[in-house]
Amino acid sequence: MPLGALMVVLAAWGFRLGWIAATITETDVIDAYTVRYLETQGPEARPTDCSAQPGQDAAVWIVVSCVTRSAERIDYPVDRMGRLLHLSPSAVPPEAPQT
Numbered sequence: 046m047p048l049g050a051l052m053v054v055l056a057a058w059g060f061r062l063g064w065i066a067a068t069i070t071e072t073d074v075i076d077a078y079t080v081r082y083l084e085t086q087g088p089e090a091r092p093t094d095c096s097a098q099p100g101q102d103a104a105v106w107i108v109v110s111c112v113t114r115s116a117e118r119i120d121y122p123v124d125r126m127g128r129l130l131h132l133s134p135s136a137v138p139p140e141a142p143q144t
Contacts, residue, residue, distance in 0.1 A: 069127050071097065071107060078109040078121040078129075089114050105130060 079095045086094075095111040100122060109121040122130045 069125075074107050074123050074127055075109055077127065078123065079111070081121070082109075082111040082119065086111075086113060 075095070075097045079092050082095055083090045083092065090111075090113070094113065095109055097107050097109045100106050100108055104124060105122045106125045107123050109123065111119045111121075113119065124130055
């Protein structure tokens with residue numbers, strides 16, 4: 046009985062992870078992390094402060110970058126499951142070329 050219950054739990058967990066990976070979109074991720082930015086930066090923050098780019102390594106799916114009014118860039122690197130990998134603020138003026 047315990048082995049059967051374990052198999053059912055593992056199957057349900059695998060189905061859930063597959064469902065998330067199959068249904069999450071880039072728009073979902075960008076919207077979620079833009080809302081997070083707006084909540085943390087206060088009333089002066091705007092949704093147009095944020096943009097998104099594809100990740101540069103295998104673990105990072107999308108990087109949502111938001112630039113504050115004080116020219117601080119906050120990057121939200123996100124994996125394919127929509128999880129934040131690490132938060133890395135950096136002081137980069139919005140006009141600076143990105144390489």
